[in-house]
Structure formats: structure tokens, C-alpha cells
Amino acid sequence: MARPSNRDKILAEGLKVVHERGFASASVREIAQAAQVPLGSFTNHFASKEAFGLEILDLYYEQSHALLAVTLLNEALPPLERIELYIDRTIAKLHDKEMRGGCLLGNFGAEVTDHCEAMRHRLIAIFEEIRQALIHALRAAVTAGDLPADFDCEDTAGFMFASLQGAILISKTLRNDIPMQRYKRQVFGRILH
Amino acid sequence: MARPSNRDKILAEGLKVVHERGFASASVREIAQAAQVPLGSFTNHFASKEAFGLEILDLYYEQSHALLAVTLLNEALPPLERIELYIDRTIAKLHDKEMRGGCLLGNFGAEVTDHCEAMRHRLIAIFEEIRQALIHALRAAVTAGDLPADFDCEDTAGFMFASLQGAILISKTLRNDIPMQRYKRQVFGRILH
Numbered sequence: 001m002a003r004p005s006n007r008d009k010i011l012a013e014g015l016k017v018v019h020e021r022g023f024a025s026a027s028v029r030e031i032a033q034a035a036q037v038p039l040g041s042f043t044n045h046f047a048s049k050e051a052f053g054l055e056i057l058d059l060y061y062e063q064s065h066a067l068l069a070v071t072l073l074n075e076a077l078p079p080l081e082r083i084e085l086y087i088d089r090t091i092a093k094l095h096d097k098e099m100r101g102g103c104l105l106g107n108f109g110a111e112v113t114d115h116c117e118a119m120r121h122r123l124i125a126i127f128e129e130i131r132q133a134l135i136h137a138l139r140a141a142v143t144a145g146d147l148p149a150d151f152d153c154e155d156t157a158g159f160m161f162a163s164l165q166g167a168i169l170i171s172k173t174l175r176n177d178i179p180m181q182r183y184k185r186q187v188f189g190r191i192l193h
Numbered sequence: 194m195a196r197p198s199n200r201d202k203i204l205a206e207g208l209k210v211v212h213e214r215g216f217a218s219a220s221v222r223e224i225a226q227a228a229q230v231p232l233g234s235f236t237n238h239f240a241s242k243e244a245f246g247l248e249i250l251d252l253y254y255e256q257s258h259a260l261l262a263v264t265l266l267n268e269a270l271p272p273l274e275r276i277e278l279y280i281d282r283t284i285a286k287l288h289d290k291e292m293r294g295g296c297l298l299g300n301f302g303a304e305v306t307d308h309c310e311a312m313r314h315r316l317i318a319i320f321e322e323i324r325q326a327l328i329h330a331l332r333a334a335v336t337a338g339d340l341p342a343d344f345d346c347e348d349t350a351g352f353m354f355a356s357l358q359g360a361i362l363i364s365k366t367l368r369n370d371i372p373m374q375r376y377k378r379q380v381f382g383r384i385l386h
Binding site: 020022024025100101102106107109110113115120124127161164165166167172173174175178182183185186190 | 215299303355
């Protein structure tokens with residue numbers, strides 16, 4: 001197996017540093033140190049911190065997309081179970097980091113969208129992909145007869161996505177999963193009821 | 194009328210700078226420049242940037258609390274109208290800033306809670322006050338017969354608060370109010386239906 005390049009090390013370790021410290025707080029020096037590469041290596045590989053930010057966004061979304069594939073987009077599961085699994089896996093991921101860090105996508109939404117149009121547009125595209133995965137699962141639930149035929153899948157998916165981001169944000173602040181469990185109860189007790 | 198002190202100027206202008214640029218991005222130098230005070234004035238008045246952060250959090254919450262008083266806590270209005278007004282005023286505030294900036298409370302939730310326990314605890318207390326105002330309006334709606342007697346006001350208020358933060362976050366990213374309008378539709382069409 002090929003050794004990871006300095007570029008790959010900067011991306012993998014830099015993603016962790018930014019997720020823990022925030023994009024503005026994480027200095028290029030800290031990122032290079034975490035990746036165990038010389039500081040000059042960062043500037044060799046990335047034209048700017050923003051260029052690096054776009055790449056870690058894509059790297060993070062690769063993981064998020066893998067989660068969508070085994071949950072919301074997983075045709076082997078009944079539609080509503082896909083949604084439940086998506087929420088449960090999201091809660092488990094938060095616990096993996098001891099309820100710190102939250103969702104990098106939401107953090108970037110709060111922190112960088114007012115200052116970097118390229119990252120804002122990339123986030124918009126990612127948010128839309130996640131909403132489309134939710135729409136896909138909701139439409140399957142309509143087809144399966146689990147939701148009424150006139151159910152507004154588009155609107156509900158947008159609401160469910162935004163509300164999940166809100167639940168993650170408040171859970172991160174409280175450092176417990178009460179807002180996530182509440183989200184799950186309301187989604188299944190009321191929104192999809 | 195007394196002239197504002199340097200301390201007041203730093204807080205008022207610093208709040209604007211942090212809301213626009215983020216807490217980590219806003220340097221003490223920029224804050225002092227915006228307030229038109231010497232750099233040393235900041236360090237005279239605030240023991241640390243965190244101490245300043247706590248004070249602008251309180252200053253921002255004064256405005257948020259004033260909004261709660263005329264909406265959710267306003268006994269002169271029918272309960273569900275209070276909630277509608279709260280959402281509408283929140284949307285209007287986002288438009289005032291051309292859909293930029295979002296909510297400072299949510300931004301701090303994303304950006305500072307992993308790094309400053311004092312700010313995290315202050316945010317938790319503020320979040321709880323807002324949730325209590327929502328509970329108050331929902332309980333009044335139950336009393337008025339607008340919601341069923343067994344309606345879970347506590348759980349729903351927590352969900353509505355977190356989901357509103359999510360809607361603000363996504364609206365800020367999209368730079369339009371579609372997620373906010375969607376939030377309002379789902380709250381009145383499904384959650385409080």
C-alpha cells in the first residue's frame with residue numbers, strides 16, 4: 001500500500017483539527033503540526049486556507065454520503081426504518097466524539113458562510129443532496145403506504161434536515177443527546193405520524 | 194444624556210463585529226477600531242476575550258429577551274398568535290441583516306461551546322429561558338383549548354426551539370428565508386395541529 005502523501009495527511013489530520021477547534025481558530029501551523037509535515041507543505045499543496053476548507057468539506061461529506069447510502073438510500077430496508085437508522089447513526093456518531101464537535105457541515109454553516117462564497121455554495125449543494133436523500137426515503141414511504149398519498153415529501157424533508165441540524169447544535173451545547181432523542185420522538189410521533 | 198463609556202462602545206460595536214465575522218475571526222484590534230477606542234482600552238475593561246464574549250452574549254440576549262416579552266410572553270395576545278408573531282419577528286430580524294449573520298446564540302453554540310465552559314454554561318441558561326417562554330405560550334394554548342389537554346408542551350417547546358435554530362442556520366447558508374417559511378408551515382400545519 002502506498003504511504004499517504006503529505007497532502008493526504010494534511011487533509012485527514014486537518015479535518016480533525018478543524019472539527020475540534022473551528023475553521024477560524026485552527027491555524028495552518030496547528031494543522032501542519034497535527035499532520036506532522038513542514039509548514040511549507042501546507043502552502044505547497046493548498047493555494048489558501050479557503051482552498052483547504054473546500055477540500056476538507058468534501059472529505060467530510062464523503063463520510064456523510066456513506067451514511068446516507070446505508071440508511072436513507074438503502075433500498076433493502078423499509079422506508080421509515082431507513083429514517084430511524086439515519087437518526088440513530090447520527091446520534092451514535094455524536095456519542096463517538098463525546099457529544100463534542102457537532103456536525104462539520106452545520107459548524108461551517110454558522111462560521112464560514114458569511115465570508116467565503118465558494119464554501120457557502122459547496123455547503124448549499126451538500127445540504128440539497130442530503131435533503132434529496134430524505135425526499136427519496138419519504139417518497140418510498142408514500143409508495144409503501146406508510147404515509148398518505150398527498151404527503152408533502154419536499155417540504156417535510158427540508159424541515160427534517162434543518163431541524164436535525166438544530167438538534168445537533170443544541171445537543172453539542174448541552175453535551176447530551178436529549179435534543180436528538182426529542183427530535184426522533186417528534187419526527188415519528190408527529191411529523192411522520 | 195451621558196456619553197457612552199469606552200466600555201459601552203466596545204460592547205456595542207464589538208457585538209456587531211462578532212456577529213458579522215464570528216467570535217474567533219473578530220480580532221481585539223478590529224473590535225477596538227470599530228469602537229474607535231485605543232487598543233489598550235479593551236484590555237483595561239476586559240480580562241480576556243472570553244470575558245468580553247460573555248458580556249456580548251448577555252447584551253445580545255437582552256434584545257432576544259425583549260422579543261420574547263412582546264411575543265411569547267405577551268398575555269395580551271392569544272397564545273398561538275404569540276408563537277406566530279415570534280416566528281415572524283425572527284424572520285424579519287434575519288431580513289434586516291439581509292439573511293446574513295444568523296442568530297448569535299446559535300453561532301456561539303457552533304463555534305465556542307467546545308472551547309469555553311463559561312460561555313457554554315451561559316448559552317445553556319439562555320436556551321433554557323427561551324424554551325421556558327415557548328412552554329409558557331404552549332401551556333396557555335392548552336388552557337385556551339387551542340391544543341389538546343394532554344399536549345406535551347415541554348418536549349414540543351424543546352423541539353421547536355432547536356428546530357428554529359436549525360432553520361436560521363440553513364437560511365443563513367442559503368441566504369433566503371425558505372427554511373424559515375417551511376418551519377412556520379410545519380409548526381402550524383403539523384406540530385401544533
